[in-house]
Every structure is written in C-alpha cells, then in structure tokens.
Amino acid sequence: MQQIARAVAMAFNTLPRTHRIMLGSLTVVTLAVSVWRPYVYHPVSNSPIVKTVELEKNQLRTLLPEASEPIDQAPPTPEEDVPKDEIDEDVPNETGTHDYVVSSGDTLSSVLNQYGIDMGVISQLVKVDNDLRNLRVGQQLSWTLTDDGQLQRLSWETSRRETRIYDRFGDGFKSSSEIQKGEWQNSVLAGTVNGSFVSSARQAGLSGGEISAVIKALQWQLDFRKLRKGDRFSVLMSREMLDGKSEQSHLAGVRLQSGGKDYYAIRAEDGKFYDRSGSGLARGFMRFPTVKQYRVSSNFNPRRVNPVTGRVAPHRGVDFAVPIGTPVLAVGDGEVIVAKRSGGAGNYIAVRHGRQYMTRYMHLKKLLVKPGQKVKRGDRIGLTGNTGRSTGPHLHYEIWINNQAVNPLTAKLPRMEGLTGKDRSDYLARVREVTPKLKLQ
Ligand SMILES: [Zn+2]
Structure with missing residues (x-):
C-alpha cells in the first residue's frame, strides 16, 4: 500500500495540472476501492485500477481522450461486476468516435500515434491528402475505429466551412469533402464621410476586404483621397452567414455621392462592375504611348547590369x-x-490611372500637361526628346502596377469592357433591382 502511495505521489508531481486532476481523481477512487474491496490487491489479481497507477502520461490520454466525460465516471465502480481489464478496452470506445483539437506542435502522426494508430496507416492517409501534413492549431480531428482497432474513418475540420473525410477503402483510404453552405443575406450599409473613407466605411460596418472591394469598384470614377467631409455612400453587400458570422461577402453595388454628383458601380453576373448603363468602368489602356509603334531599343530588365560599373x-x-x-x-x-x-529622367511625366496603375514617360523635349490635370486615353501629354541621362533620342516608358514596375510590352492591362445583348439586359434588370436599395443616409 505504501509503495502504491509513493508511486502515486511521484507520478503526480511530474504531471501537468490537468493530468494531476485526472490522476488525483483516479487515486481517490483507487483508495475508495482499496477500503471497500481490499481483495483487489490479491497478488494474482490483475486489477485494472492498480494498472492505472503505472500508466505513462500518453497512456493516460488514451484512456481519457474526451474531456467532456467526467473522470470519475470512467473507472468501474466497485458495485459493478465488470471484466477485469474493461478499463483498457472500454473507455476509449465508449462514444465510438474520438475527438481531438489540434494544439501547438501537433502533427497527424503525433496525434494518431498516441491513440495506437500505426505509422503505416498514417502514411496511407497522407498519401491520399498531403495537406494532412499541415494541421493548424484549433482544427478538429475525429476518428472511429473498427472493432479490431483499425482506423475506419478520419474527419478533419479544416475550417468552419470545410470538413475532409477519409474512409477506409481497400488497402488505403478515399477522401471526400463536405462544404457547409451558409445563407446569403443582403445588407445595406450606409454612411457619411468624416475623416478618411476607410474609417468612415468601417464605422458603417464594412470589413477591410469589403472596403477595398468598394474602392476598387469605383477606382476609375473617382479618387477616394479627394472625398470631402459630408460625402455620402451606400453599399449593398451580399454576405454568406454561417453561425451568425459573415463567412464571405460580395459587393453587389455601391453608390457614392461626392460634390452633389452620384457615382455608381454595380456588379454583373460576370463578377465585374459596370455603370448604370452597362458600360465598363475602365476605359482600357493602349499598349503603346504613341500613335505609331516604334522599334524597341532597350527592353525592360529588372536585373540589368550596368556595363560600366558592373552593378x-x-x-x-x-x-x-x-x-x-x-x-x-x-x-x-x-x-x-x-x-x-x-x-x-530629363523632362518627365507620371500619370496615375485608378488605384493600381501608374505610367511614366521620360527624356521628353516638352511637357504639355501640369500636375493635377485630368487626362483621357490618347491625350497628347508631351513631345519626345533626348533630355536627362540619354545617349540619343528615345522615349523611356514605364508601367507600374501596385507600386511595382512591370514589362510594358507584356503587362496585363485593363481592357475596354461593356455588356451587350442578353448580358446587358440581364444587367439592366439587376440595376433596377439594386439601385433603389442604395439609399443614402
Ligand atoms: Zn530607358
């Protein structure tokens, strides 16, 4: 009895708090049993309760995987006539399914292996879905075993929306996936600009992603930095709700009133935005900044080495x-x-187009525009020359997308877009439906 008590005390001190509580409870039961049924400690008896004291930390988890189950229900009570090793077999299978929430440092093999699922099975699973190598903290794993302890099914809740399922199939596993569909709801969010548009929109209840969708949809029509206090906006968001939270959302339409003028962008079936008449909002870019196409004397090259300096x-x-x-x-x-x-650069011009694009034109002989001036596609802005660091008459032309220089000859440029035919009539029906909802506050 003393030895047992010492063993309990030693094991107890080396365990983390949750295990101490578990083990503490077990110990109480053990003591109770020893008081009530001392014959348990007969030398030939293979009492399950004595065995629990010898368990390693991992084995303890095997016995008690479900925190939802109070520990004091797990060991058999003295009153029950139970098989001697029932505690080993019965407890893990009591619910039929094991649940496990991934915590930091866990891998699929470290989780399953401690439940006695062997590495061969784990590598079969990974073969079916390599993503299983990348479990993330907080994800839930559940699995069921066959009567002889083989893994029958594993399910992996990768997000609130998606659960992947792996079922035993022949010598391996086959996977399937369940996507939980939320309900799409329309919400109108309206507000008045006070401070930046971003903070005003946030105040009206738009998320960061939704705000950038609005800015992008209207980028060809107005510059958000030039909005003034008192400008008003109304946004129709279509949001997919799951468990009371917005899972994803689409901007259905936006109306922005600035300086007494209304700007609209309404989403069409193709996911793009058009104005109320179905015309494209981006007028598109020309590939070349000149009427005629001239010979390229030096190509775009982000890694060009200067022949003189070697840099x-x-x-x-x-x-x-x-x-x-x-x-x-x-x-x-x-x-x-x-x-x-x-x-x-000599005489040079930079033009900003919408939010994402900028073009630059260098070594000009003459500038025909001034900063702040609005230009249209095809407007003359300067005359070519040979000013600045230039070894001969040429035009140096750049396109920047999202603050990064790209190859002007190959860059994906906004195209002139518009709807025609049935697409357009469908769109106009949509405009009639959406526009009245975009009420200003
Ligand atoms: Zn150049």
Whole structure:
C-alpha cells in the first residue's frame, strides 16, 4: 500500500495540472476501492485500477481522450461486476468516435500515434491528402475505429466551412469533402464621410476586404483621397452567414455621392462592375504611348547590369527609338501626378490611372500637361526628346502596377469592357433591382 502511495505521489508531481486532476481523481477512487474491496490487491489479481497507477502520461490520454466525460465516471465502480481489464478496452470506445483539437506542435502522426494508430496507416492517409501534413492549431480531428482497432474513418475540420473525410477503402483510404453552405443575406450599409473613407466605411460596418472591394469598384470614377467631409455612400453587400458570422461577402453595388454628383458601380453576373448603363468602368489602356509603334531599343530588365560599373541597375521600362518631337499619348484615363524636369529622367511625366496603375514617360523635349490635370486615353501629354541621362533620342516608358514596375510590352492591362445583348439586359434588370436599395443616409 505504501509503495502504491509513493508511486502515486511521484507520478503526480511530474504531471501537468490537468493530468494531476485526472490522476488525483483516479487515486481517490483507487483508495475508495482499496477500503471497500481490499481483495483487489490479491497478488494474482490483475486489477485494472492498480494498472492505472503505472500508466505513462500518453497512456493516460488514451484512456481519457474526451474531456467532456467526467473522470470519475470512467473507472468501474466497485458495485459493478465488470471484466477485469474493461478499463483498457472500454473507455476509449465508449462514444465510438474520438475527438481531438489540434494544439501547438501537433502533427497527424503525433496525434494518431498516441491513440495506437500505426505509422503505416498514417502514411496511407497522407498519401491520399498531403495537406494532412499541415494541421493548424484549433482544427478538429475525429476518428472511429473498427472493432479490431483499425482506423475506419478520419474527419478533419479544416475550417468552419470545410470538413475532409477519409474512409477506409481497400488497402488505403478515399477522401471526400463536405462544404457547409451558409445563407446569403443582403445588407445595406450606409454612411457619411468624416475623416478618411476607410474609417468612415468601417464605422458603417464594412470589413477591410469589403472596403477595398468598394474602392476598387469605383477606382476609375473617382479618387477616394479627394472625398470631402459630408460625402455620402451606400453599399449593398451580399454576405454568406454561417453561425451568425459573415463567412464571405460580395459587393453587389455601391453608390457614392461626392460634390452633389452620384457615382455608381454595380456588379454583373460576370463578377465585374459596370455603370448604370452597362458600360465598363475602365476605359482600357493602349499598349503603346504613341500613335505609331516604334522599334524597341532597350527592353525592360529588372536585373540589368550596368556595363560600366558592373552593378545591377534595373531598367524599369522600355525604350522606344522615337524621333525628337513625336507626340506622347496618355495610355489610359488618369491624372497627371508629376510633370517636371528632373536629373536623369530629363523632362518627365507620371500619370496615375485608378488605384493600381501608374505610367511614366521620360527624356521628353516638352511637357504639355501640369500636375493635377485630368487626362483621357490618347491625350497628347508631351513631345519626345533626348533630355536627362540619354545617349540619343528615345522615349523611356514605364508601367507600374501596385507600386511595382512591370514589362510594358507584356503587362496585363485593363481592357475596354461593356455588356451587350442578353448580358446587358440581364444587367439592366439587376440595376433596377439594386439601385433603389442604395439609399443614402
Ligand atoms: Zn530607358
């Protein structure tokens, strides 16, 4: 009896708190049993209760995987006439299904292996779905075993929406997936600009992703940085609700009133935004900033090495061999943000188009626009020259997308878009449905 008590005390002190509580409860039961039924400790008796004291930490988990089950119900009570080793067999299978919430440091093999599922089975699972190598904290795993202890089915809740299921199939497993569908609901969120548009929209209840969808939808029509206090907006969001939370959302339409003028963008079936007449909001870009197409004298090359210094000196644009005095055209609608003389670039112009695009035109002989000026696609903005660091007449032309220089000859550019035929009549029906919902506050 003393030895047992010592063993209990030692094991007790080395275990984490939750296990101490479990083991403490077991010990109480053990003591109770020893008082009531001392014959349990007969040398030939293979009492399950004595065995629990010898269990390793991992084995304890095997016995008690479900925290939902109070520990003091797990061991057999003295009154019950139970088989001697029932505690080993019965408890883990009591519910038929094991549940496990992934915590930090867990891997599929570390989780399943401690429940006695062997590595061969685990590698079969990973063979079916390699993603199983990347469990994330908080995900839930559940599995059922066959009567002879083989893994029958594993399910992995990868998110609130998706559960992947692996069923035993022949020598391996086959996987399937269940996607929980939420309910789509329309919400109108309206507000007044006070401070930045982002903070005003947030106040009206839009999420970060929803706000950028709004800004993107209207980017060709207005500059959000120029909104004024008191400008009003109304947004129709279609949100998929699951468990009371918005799982994903689509912008269905937006109306923004600035300086007494209304701007609309309404989503069509194709996922793109058009104005109320079904015309595309982006007018599209021209590929070349000149009427004629000229020879390329130097290509876009982000890793170009300067032949003199040997250093990497990226060539962020493309050079066209253009005679001096050739008109330079804005490739798309936009606003001039720079038009000045500067060192290496000579006379140069930068135009911002919407939120994501910027174009730059360098070594010009003459500037025909001023900063802040609005330009349309095809407008003359300058004349080519040989100013700045330039070894001969040419036009250096750059396109930047999301603050990154891209190859102007291959970049994916906004195209002129519009709806025709049935697409357009469907869209106009949608406009009639959505527009009245976009009420301003
Ligand atoms: Zn160049």
